[in-house]
Amino acid sequence: MANDFVSVIKPTAKNSEGSEGANGKRPVPVLPVRDTVLFPHAVLPLTVGRESSIQLIQSLGEEKSILVVAQRDARQDAPQASDLYAIGTRATVHKVVKMPNQSLFVFTEGNERVHLGEFTQLQPFMTAEFEVIGETEPEKTPETEALQRNVVSQFQQIVTSSPTLSDDLQTIAINIEEPGRLADFIASSLPFLTTTDKQDLLEMPDITKRLERINQHLAKELDVQQLRNKIQSEVQDSVQQSQRDYYLREQLKAIQKELGDVDESQKDIAELKEKIEAAGMPEETKKDALKELSRLSRMSPMAADYSLTRNYVEWLAVLPWSKGSAIAEVDIKKAKEFLDEDHYGLKKVKERILDYLSVRRLKPDMKGPILCFVGPPGVGKTSLGRSIARALGRKFSRISLGGMHDEAEIRGHRRTYIGALPGQIIQHLKRVEVNDPVFMLDEIDKLGRDFRGDPASALLETLDPEQNNTFRDNYLDQPFDLSKVLFICTANQLDTIPAPLLDRMEIIELTGYTEEEKVNIAERYLVPRQIKENGVEEAMIEFPTESVAMIARHYTREAGVRKLEQRIGTVARKVARKIAEGQTEKITITPEVIHEFLGGIKVRVDTEIAERTKRAGVVVGLAWTPAGGDVLFIEANKMKGKGGFTITGQIGDVMKESMQAALTWVRSNAGKFGLEQDFTKDTDIHIHVPAGAIPKDGPSAGVTMATALVSLLTDTPVHPLTAMTGEITLSGNVLPVGGIKEKFLAAKRAGVRDVILPLECKTQVEEDLTADQIEGVKIHYATRIEEVLSIALPNTVQEEAEDEAVREEVIHASA
Numbered sequence: 001m002a003n004d005f006v007s008v009i010k011p012t013a014k015n016s017e018g019s020e021g022a023n024g025k026r027p028v029p030v031l032p033v034r035d036t037v038l039f040p041h042a043v044l045p046l047t048v049g050r051e052s053s054i055q056l057i058q059s060l061g062e063e064k065s066i067l068v069v070a071q072r073d074a075r076q077d078a079p080q081a082s083d084l085y086a087i088g089t090r091a092t093v094h095k096v097v098k099m100p101n102q103s104l105f106v107f108t109e110g111n112e113r114v115h116l117g118e119f120t121q122l123q124p125f126m127t128a129e130f131e132v133i134g135e136t137e138p139e140k141t142p143e144t145e146a147l148q149r150n151v152v153s154q155f156q157q158i159v160t161s162s163p164t165l166s167d168d169l170q171t172i173a174i175n176i177e178e179p180g181r182l183a184d185f186i187a188s189s190l191p192f193l194t195t196t197d198k199q200d201l202l203e204m205p206d207i208t209k210r211l212e213r214i215n216q217h218l219a220k221e222l223d224v225q226q227l228r229n230k231i232q233s234e235v236q237d238s239v240q241q242s243q244r245d246y247y248l249r250e251q252l253k254a255i256q257k258e259l260g261d262v263d264e265s266q267k268d269i270a271e272l273k274e275k276i277e278a279a280g281m282p283e284e285t286k287k288d289a290l291k292e293l294s295r296l297s298r299m300s301p302m303a304a305d306y307s308l309t310r311n312y313v314e315w316l317a318v319l320p321w322s323k324g325s326a327i328a329e330v331d332i333k334k335a336k337e338f339l340d341e342d343h344y345g346l347k348k349v350k351e352r353i354l355d356y357l358s359v360r361r362l363k364p365d366m367k368g369p370i371l372c373f374v375g376p377p378g379v380g381k382t383s384l385g386r387s388i389a390r391a392l393g394r395k396f397s398r399i400s401l402g403g404m405h406d407e408a409e410i411r412g413h414r415r416t417y418i419g420a421l422p423g424q425i426i427q428h429l430k431r432v433e434v435n436d437p438v439f440m441l442d443e444i445d446k447l448g449r450d451f452r453g454d455p456a457s458a459l460l461e462t463l464d465p466e467q468n469n470t471f472r473d474n475y476l477d478q479p480f481d482l483s484k485v486l487f488i489c490t491a492n493q494l495d496t497i498p499a500p501l502l503d504r505m506e507i508i509e510l511t512g513y514t515e516e517e518k519v520n521i522a523e524r525y526l527v528p529r530q531i532k533e534n535g536v537e538e539a540m541i542e543f544p545t546e547s548v549a550m551i552a553r554h555y556t557r558e559a560g561v562r563k564l565e566q567r568i569g570t571v572a573r574k575v576a577r578k579i580a581e582g583q584t585e586k587i588t589i590t591p592e593v594i595h596e597f598l599g600g601i602k603v604r605v606d607t608e609i610a611e612r613t614k615r616a617g618v619v620v621g622l623a624w625t626p627a628g629g630d631v632l633f634i635e636a637n638k639m640k641g642k643g644g645f646t647i648t649g650q651i652g653d654v655m656k657e658s659m660q661a662a663l664t665w666v667r668s669n670a671g672k673f674g675l676e677q678d679f680t681k682d683t684d685i686h687i688h689v690p691a692g693a694i695p696k697d698g699p700s701a702g703v704t705m706a707t708a709l710v711s712l713l714t715d716t717p718v719h720p721l722t723a724m725t726g727e728i729t730l731s732g733n734v735l736p737v738g739g740i741k742e743k744f745l746a747a748k749r750a751g752v753r754d755v756i757l758p759l760e761c762k763t764q765v766e767e768d769l770t771a772d773q774i775e776g777v778k779i780h781y782a783t784r785i786e787e788v789l790s791i792a793l794p795n796t797v798q799e800e801a802e803d804e805a806v807r808e809e810v811i812h813a814s815a
């Protein structure tokens with residue numbers, strides 16, 4: 001058996017046995033070796049263990065010559081002649097040492113390359129004839145010289161950097177002059193050459209080629225070595241770094257232990273793990289959460305991003321991934337009870353809500369539409385949402401969208417952002433702790449949009465039942481199923497709701513309340529609630545209906561009941577104070593008491609109307625606003641001038657144009673009012689629409705402006721407590737306008753007694769207003785501006801006198 005050991009060479013040794021006998025026909029024993037190749041001039045210790053080989057060595061007498069030939073396949077235990085390479089090395093056996101295990105340790109020295117001839121014996125060992133392969137050292141040219149030196153220098157580098165090669169090898173290599181011997185020496189010294197590589201070199205009689213091949217092997221090995229060194233040093237660096245980290249962390253732990261807070265962070269991590277396991281999150285999310293947690297457990301609590309990672313894991317752990325309210329199906333009867341219990345009136349609205357809930361009951365997985373309550377502030381949109389949640393047995397949460405500009409407020413910031421948090425949807429889910437709450441998205445009409453993104457599009461994704469089962473918050477970066485959440489939106493107006501959102505909604509409109517409705521709501525809900533909230537007992541206070549009505553009429557000016565509730569709250573607090581101070585035990589809220597408690601804030605629009613319409617050129621118009629309609633004054637004035645026409649009061653283009661139309665109509669009909677055809681020749685006219693700081697637009701003040709101009713130019717004040725709305729054409733036709741219900745209720749709230757509307761709005765009135773709501777106000781319909789004028793302006797001296805009396809009465813009532 002061959003030993004792949006480093007062979008040693010005697011640089012100057014001349015082969016003791018000459019070549020006589022070589023090339024001989026006299027056969028020589030053949031020693032097959034595996035895994036190694038013996039080169040000429042090399043000394044190779046071989047361990048001989050095969051029976052046939054032992055016999056071969058033992059049969060050697062004086063003749064110490066053998067042929068050492070490599071096996072083609074090292075796994076062959078009993079190689080035949082055909083299993084050996086055709087070229088081997090004739091060698092001299094120098095010494096044989098018996099080993100305790102019966103094998104022999106044989107020192108051989110290579111003499112020359114031989115070509116094996118005929119095998120003359122096969123048993124017990126092989127013998128063969130051979131032929132020495134002659135070698136001629138090449139001519140010394142600069143090229144061979146350079147090649148030889150290069151080989152030596154590369155060999156030196158390899159020896160220097162290899163821990164297993166002895167430095168002596170360098171000395172030997174430097175001292176070999178013959179290129180052929182040098183190549184053989186290096187070939188037999190290099191441990192990384194394979195048996196095939198070595199055999200190739202042995203079979204190469206051309207010395208220059210052999211040297212070149214050696215040169216290639218050396219260069220390749222140097223490359224490999226360099227790469228290995230690089231990898232090694234990188235590995236070492238990272239090992240050192242991680243050892244350093246480990247060491248520091250251990251130290252830190254020790255310090256923390258001393259300080260008594262190490263257990264805390266471990267405990268915390270264990271708790272988080274429990275929460276993650278219990279959260280019922282989807283598999284993928286859970287995998288990610290646990291990965292983050294394990295990262296956290298390897299971090300020092302002092303590390304800068306420890307708390308960031310911890311927060312993230314905590315968010316994942318506490319969200320209600322699969323926790324619902326566990327409610328049975330919707331009970332429509334109960335829902336109706338709840339709605340009636342919580343709200344007065346709103347018959348149509350309640351009906352529509354119940355219809356909606358019924359569909360949900362029959363089809364629980366119903367996708368869309370989303371309910372949207374539209375109406376002025378304080379009409380009960382939010383509280384209806386709350387009742388729906390109560391009826392469904394679900395949690396309720398309100399998300400205010402007003403003024404939201406940033407998409408991230410809905411969908412959160414990416415985790416890389418400093419101070420990042422999830423968006424409102426996820427934050428509210430965390431708060432309610434269930435995945436099927438009722439979310440009320442307030443003021444969806446006031447969503448902003450700027451460079452920070454478009455919250456409306458984020459909202460669209462949130463609300464769209466087709467997409468929201470995989471809602472992806474930027475911070476969580478995990479899909480969350482929102483399909484069980486019931487979204488209800490509220491808005492004050494429809495115009496500003498982005499169209500794609502509007503498409504997905506079922507709009508339910510709530511208009512303002514009349515005074516009677518307000519009083520009813522106040523008596524049933526607001527007064528008892530405010531009394532209770534302010535710690536007053538029912539027995540301590542008496543709140544007559546007239547007093548509630550008085551507050552509604554004179555201390556508020558709104559479509560809803562929010563201000564009314566606040567005023568009642570103020571009264572209740574004052575009562576509480578009086579009782580607490582021991583001044584009294586029971587208070588009856590009389591007009592005097594109201595005056596005392598609410599004194600300064602009194603609002604009396606009817607008085608204002610009566611006062612202001614004393615002057616010719618002042619007319620009450622009606623406007624639609626998101627807050628539910630309002631009265632507005634149009635004032636016209638004239639002065640000496642040159643036919644100038646000024647319009648002020650922050651009005652839009654459409655309103656300006658309708659003022660021009662009104663003026664043109666008046667000028668073209670001057671004769672009808674007893675005016676000169678060219679009355680504007682030496683007069684300037686100015687129309688102003690207070691309040692000047694509030695922008696206004698639209699064509700619906702056309703009739704009001706025409707009336708104001710005629711009233712001014714004929715110097716006739718209009719009837720007090722008369723209001724109007726309608727667009728006019730140049731030829732004096734009155735055209736219909738929108739928002740009639742809100743405008744009418746605003747007029748009624750203001751104490752107006754006569755309302756002039758375009759005839760074409762009659763159906764709107766009949767559809768939208770109940771008889772109760774209309775009661776107390778006279779509606780006049782007109783198709784021409786002349787009709788409007790004859791209703792609005794007094795036609796006789798007696799009518800003027802009656803107007804005067806009404807004004808006095810109203811102004812007196814407020815005094």
Ligand SMILES: Nc1ncnc2c1ncn2[C@@H]1O[C@H](COP(=O)(O)OP(=O)(O)OP(=O)(O)O)[C@@H](O)[C@H]1O
Nearest residue numbers: 342343344376377378379380381382383521525561
């Ligand atoms: N029909 C009603 N019956 C009983 N209470 C009512 C009714 N309408 C409104 N309220 C009460 O009026 C108050 C204001 O209502 P709410 O907050 O729901 O108004 P809103 O329409 O949501 O206003 P905003 O648009 O400003 O949010 C609440 O306390 C509510 O209970």
